[in-house]
Amino acid sequence: MTPIQQSLMNQVQARHQSPQFQATVQKVFQDAGVQAFLSAHEGELTPERIQRDYSKLFEYYHEKDLQARGQSTLAPGYEPRLVLNAGQIDVTYTPSAELIAQQKATEIANRVERIEMPKVIEQASIDQFYTSGKFATPSRQAAQLAALQYLAQHNPTQNEPGLYLYGNFGVGKTYLLGAIANELAAQGISTVMLHYPSFLVKMRESIQDGTLAAKRQHVSEAPVLMIDDIGAETVTAWGRDEILGVILEYRLHNNLPTFFSSNLDWEALEQHLAEDNKGVVEPMKAKRLMQRITTLSKLVTLEGQNLRHK
Structure with a gap:
């Protein structure tokens, strides 16, 4: 003093x-x-x-x-x-520095809208994906590389396909989608992630309150859309044609990045989409949808042990 x-x-x-x-x-x-x-x-x-x-x-x-x-x-x-x-x-x-960091983290988290998605993906990180140690497989390493390449090359003004992650249960498809969404959020890019079977249930419920069209448009216009577990839903003509078909049509014509995860490869998914729950088979509608999916994304296969049992 x-x-x-x-x-x-x-x-x-x-x-x-x-x-x-x-x-x-x-x-x-x-x-x-x-x-x-x-x-x-x-x-x-x-x-x-x-x-x-x-x-x-x-x-x-x-x-x-x-x-x-x-x-x-x-x-x-x-x-x-x-x-x-x-x-x-x-x-x-x-x-304070702590408040600024907290506000930034909240801002980033708010850029990922999760519809019926598991909470674990909120902390998903590409660095934590299982590409080393006893759970590592060549396909997991290749999938991580594909994700990193997408993130490095992502340009909202270009018609850049997303990824279609295909593999058995628990191989890390959903986690990797979450990791990509979190990294995009850190770059200032918003993503809508949805669990497709659960999303269809919510869309059917929204018919009662008259919000179906608005919710469908919201998902259609998402800067980045991730459709998780496609192929696990019960196929109805309404869900296939009025929900999935309309969303993918909009995204295709507006060059909007779209990602998918599924237990089915493209051929199996086409067969799945061809027949609805009433036994009506419409192969051309399924083929038309698959043309959009294969244009909007590129197939990446994931193999390895079920990580849910680790």
């Missing part, structure tokens, strides 16, 4: 004889932030001004002390800062 600061502290202490008050004043003036502020503005602040504005110095010190002890503050997530405003001492509050 400089001699001038010592003198100022003594003057403030002299206003009150309470030992507790005087001890607090000493702590305030010994604070490194307070000392730095007074030194920076030594030529601008009179002793009278400092005495009148001591409450601001105390506020600054007190809020910092509460933060250091992990207690509730006047402005949670914000750090106090002393400023000179029109010749008067004041305290402003700026976002």
Whole structure:
């Protein structure tokens, strides 16, 4: 503490004889932030001004002390800062590094809309995909590379196909889609992820409240769309033609990136889509849908142990 600061502290202490008050004043003036502020503005602040504005110095010190002890503050997530405003001492509050990081993480997370998707994919990371150790397989390594190449080359203005991840249960298809979506979110790109069988149920329910068209359009227009577990649904003419067909048609004509995951390869998926739950077989409708899927994506096969049993 400089001699001038010592003198100022003594003057403030002299206003009150309470030992507790005087001890607090000493702590305030010994604070490194307070000392730095007074030194920076030594030529601008009179002793009278400092005495009148001591409450601001105390506020600054007190809020910092509460933060250091992990207690509730006047402005949670914000750090106090002393400023000179029109010749008067004041305290402003700026976002802390932790708050900024939290806001950024929330902003990124909000760029991925998940419709009936497992919670685990919220933390999915391409770096954590099983490409080393006992669960590694050449196809998992190839799938990771395909994902990384897509992320490196992604350009919203180009008609760039997404990925169609095909493989058995538990090989990591959904996790890899989630990892891609999270990385795109970090790049500022929004994604809608949906579990296709569950999505169809929700769409049928939305007929009752008249929101079906709006929800279908919302999914159709998503900057990036990921359709998880296609081929696991019960095929109905309505779901195939009025939901999937309309969504894929829009995305194809508007060059919108689309990803898929499935337990079925393209040939098996075409057979699946050809026959509805009433036994009606319409191979041309299935073929038309597959033309859109194969244009919108490229096939990537995933093989390996079931990671759900690891």
